Amino acid sequence: MAAKRPRGLTFEERVARLEEIASELDTETVDLAKALSLFEEGIEHLRSAAAELATAEATVQKLVERADGTFGVTDAE
Amino acid sequence: MPSYVSSATYPGETAEAAIAVSTLTETARDILEGAFIPIWVRGEITDFKAHRNGHWYFCLRDTASQIRCVVWNRDQRRIPAPPDDGMLVAAFGRLTVYPARGEMQFTIVRIEAEGDGLRRKALEVTRSRLAADGLLAPERKRALPRFPRVIAVVTSPDGAALHDIVAVIRRRRANVRLVVVPAAVQGDGAPDELCYALDQVNRWRGADLVIVSRGGGSREDMWAFNNERVARALAACYAPTISAVGHEVDLSICDLVADHRAPTPSAAAETATHSQVELEIELRRAAHRLNASIAAKFAAERDHLRHAARDLVAAGVRQTSVRRASIERISGRLHALSPLATMARGYSVARGNDGRALTSIDQFTPEMPFDLVLRDGTVPAKAWPRSDPAV
Numbered sequence: 001m002a003a004k005r006p007r008g009l010t011f012e013e014r015v016a017r018l019e020e021i022a023s024e025l026d027t028e029t030v031d032l033a034k035a036l037s038l039f040e041e042g043i044e045h046l047r048s049a050a051a052e053l054a055t056a057e058a059t060v061q062k063l064v065e066r067a068d069g070t071f072g073v074t075d076a077e
Numbered sequence: 078m079p080s081y082v083s084s085a086t087y088p089g090e091t092a093e094a095a096i097a098v099s100t101l102t103e104t105a106r107d108i109l110e111g112a113f114i115p116i117w118v119r120g121e122i123t124d125f126k127a128h129r130n131g132h133w134y135f136c137l138r139d140t141a142s143q144i145r146c147v148v149w150n151r152d153q154r155r156i157p158a159p160p161d162d163g164m165l166v167a168a169f170g171r172l173t174v175y176p177a178r179g180e181m182q183f184t185i186v187r188i189e190a191e192g193d194g195l196r197r198k199a200l201e202v203t204r205s206r207l208a209a210d211g212l213l214a215p216e217r218k219r220a221l222p223r224f225p226r227v228i229a230v231v232t233s234p235d236g237a238a239l240h241d242i243v244a245v246i247r248r249r250r251a252n253v254r255l256v257v258v259p260a261a262v263q264g265d266g267a268p269d270e271l272c273y274a275l276d277q278v279n280r281w282r283g284a285d286l287v288i289v290s291r292g293g294g295s296r297e298d299m300w301a302f303n304n305e306r307v308a309r310a311l312a313a314c315y316a317p318t319i320s321a322v323g324h325e326v327d328l329s330i331c332d333l334v335a336d337h338r339a340p341t342p343s344a345a346a347e348t349a350t351h352s353q354v355e356l357e358i359e360l361r362r363a364a365h366r367l368n369a370s371i372a373a374k375f376a377a378e379r380d381h382l383r384h385a386a387r388d389l390v391a392a393g394v395r396q397t398s399v400r401r402a403s404i405e406r407i408s409g410r411l412h413a414l415s416p417l418a419t420m421a422r423g424y425s426v427a428r429g430n431d432g433r434a435l436t437s438i439d440q441f442t443p444e445m446p447f448d449l450v451l452r453d454g455t456v457p458a459k460a461w462p463r464s465d466p467a468v
Contacts, residue, residue, distance in 0.1 A: 011226070035374045049363075056252035058255065063259075065281075069280070071277070
């Protein structure tokens with residue numbers, strides 16, 4: 001699959017991409033240059049995911065339906 | 078007619094003062110309704126009919142008596158299922174008179190069947206209808222997202238369930254956003270509100286996991302989660318669903334329809350989210366795998382290189398030995414032709430001072446020194462005066 005940009009992914013997508021990268025590295029057809037670029041991408045995902053975890057905090061909000069049928073969320077507390 | 082009226086002291090006292098039938102029945106109704114507050118009556122159901130106008134008609138009887146009963150369409154929502162003939166029930170209602178027939182009628186708003194028969198019947202009916210539509214099939218169950226980002230929680234905003242769920246995700250420092258979609262979780266309006274909330278979730282589409290939940294309570298309190306419309310709304314949810322209604326022992330129709338059943342609201346939160354520690358472990362695992370994979374890749378490349386080097390050396394050795402073999406072949410032939418080989422067999426060669434072979438007697442003069450070359454060395458020699466070959 002085409003390499004995704006590391007930014008803007010969810011934690012789950014990052015972990016999934018990391019698994020994908022590891023599997024790709026495990027195939028014999030990947031040449032060394034490609035393997036290195038995959039590895040670098042993986043490291044970037046690891047860093048971003050770890051940074052996201054470090055600031056993780058559960059938030060609680062409430063769904064609000066507006067008169068025009070669109071939705072918004074407000075803080076629950 | 079004024080004279081009739083004036084002769085009677087109350088309506089109906091005399092033939093002249095006779096009252097209309099409807100006056101009689103309506104008066105009787107007023108008196109009956111005034112005399113009886115709403116009460117529970119025990120009896121057996123007979124002649125049950127669900128009329129096409131939506132109302133239920135039947136009789137309640139015991140060994141000696143019976144009374145006609147009605148449940149108006151609008152009052153049926155509090156009754157889990159229509160009763161069957163032969164069921165022993167307690168019915169709550171008000172005694173009245175049906176003026177059109179001049180009959181006593183018990184207008185019922187609640188029915189409790191012996192052995193919870195109505196609820197069991199309702200559950201069986203709902204369950205079989207959902208099963209017939211394939212909504213309970215195990216292959217319909219979807220896997221829950223491993224790391225949900227946004228979880229919609231359909232529940233009462235003031236209920237114990239939400240409190241428990243929030244407490245769990247806070248304690249676990251789960252990397253998640255809870256979005257509460259408020260709905261009444263008990264009472265007459267609960268099924269409608271739950272359906273509406275689930276419909277909102279479906280139109281919003283902002284969550285990647287949906288939890289429907291309420292805390293423990295009486296069976297009646299939790300009845301909305303056995304409602305067929307609620308179950309169908311839950312089944313229609315675009316995202317995977319967790320049902321967490323009441324306590325471990327409470328099993329609702331929603332539990333059967335949801336992709337995952339959690340025994341309690343807290344358990345739903347535990348199932349849905351990972352703690353920060355778990356996520357860190359997950360990341361470390363991913364990092365380890367990545368490192369192992371790149372290391373394996375390098376090892377494989379090194380192996381390739383090593384193999385290539387070995388192949389190269391082997392090829393060199395092969396080429397050398399081929400050449401060596403041909404050199405040996407040629408040297409064999411040379412050896413066979415060499416005069417040294419002849420000398421090895423016992424012959425010798427005479428050589429002059431100039432190193433040329435002396436191959437004829439004409440090349441010798443008396444007293445001429447020459448070398449005699451033998452197999453294992455050279456012997457200095459001198460020619461003697463030649464005897465006449467003719468002699």
